[in-house]
Amino acid sequence: MTRIIERLSQIGADYDALFCDLWGCLHNGKQPYPAAVAALQDYRRGGGGVVLMTNAPRPHPYVIAQLDRMGVPRDAWDLVISSGDAAQQAMFAGAVGRRVWHIGTVKDDGFFDDIPPEWTDAPPITRVPLEEAEGIVATGPFDEDNEAPDDYRSRLMAAQQRGLKMLCANPDVVVDMGERRIYCAGALAEFYEDLGGTALYFGKPHPPIYERARRQMELGDDARILAIGDGINTDIRGARQEGIDALFITGGLAAQAFGPDVENPQPELLREWLAHHHQQPEFAIGRLR
Incomplete structure (x- = not known):
């Protein structure tokens, strides 16, 4: 049974580290949630x-710059x-070839241009038109304000027929930018798979991102970790697959499902919704605080 808590401090002392999502938990794409910031500061203290x-x-330096x-x-x-x-590590290792068709915006150019030191001597990755590509790298739609996956149907059907693999740099399907909901690369990857194509994923809920976090934080196998997130199919499913506890933020992507008060989810609605999604996080909270 998922326990609804009021504050992170009620359970924080039971864990050595938090794996905390950003969008919908710490910020809304435009500004941070002050209570969430304070909760993380208190936990670190x-x-x-x-x-x-x-x-x-x-890559993370661009995320840090955005947070700043x-x-x-x-x-x-x-x-x-x-x-x-x-x-990015998988791309430079050649997971989808070295001549790639990039689906994404200019803000994602750093994915290609900011080459990790260990790959500076590797053959270059070149962005080319779809007709010349050996594979696809999806960081998001070209026009995230106006496009949906179906807008790519004809191009992705052609790619699938050629057997091109798609590297999905963001498994999220949608995120909320302030009050606006936009599609992410995960929506394109799911659509490509529906067309019969092959997609490769590296973010939550897939193992590489967790392995990287454990290694860089020097967390041993016995470390007590709590995952925090509002994505039931990314944050929560990923935590379950990794064998770590989860705190589900109900006031994020699925806020409308739990009653009119975003800060206080209705227990019965939460229970039914989680059962429908076949997930049972240890804890839930309206907003991180």
Whole structure:
């Protein structure tokens, strides 16, 4: 049975580290949630470590720069790990070839241009038109304000017929940018699989991003870790697959499902919704605080 809590401090002392999602938990894409920032600061003052674990398709320095611009203080976290970090490593290793068709916006150029030191001597990755590509790298739609996966049907059907693999740099399907909901690379990857194509994933809920976080935080097999997130199929499913506890933020992506008060989910609605999704996180809270 999922326990609804009022504050992170009720359970924080039971864990050595937090793997905390960003969008919908720490910020809304435009500004941070002050109560969430304060909760992470308090947890760190108590001796715990905080990994901000995001499915953002950009390498972590770009995520840190975004957090700085939003005004998220650096004493609220120890480490930032992004889906872009893990996916970038796979791309430079040649997972989808070295001539790739990139689906995404200019803001994701760092995924290609900021080459990790260990790959500086590797053959270059070149972005080319679809007709010349050996594989696909998806960081998000070209126009995230107006496009949906079906807008890519003809191009992705052609790619599937050629047997091209898609590297998905962000397994999220949608995120909320303020009051606006936009599609992510995960929606394109799922659509491509529905067409018969092959997609490779590296963010939550898939193992590489968790392995990277454990290694960089020097967390042993016996470390007590709590995953925090609002994505039932990414944050919560990923935690279950990794064998770690989870705190589900009900006031994020699925906020409308749990009653009119975002801060206080209705227990019966939460129970029914979780049963429908076949997930049972240890804890739930309206908003991180």
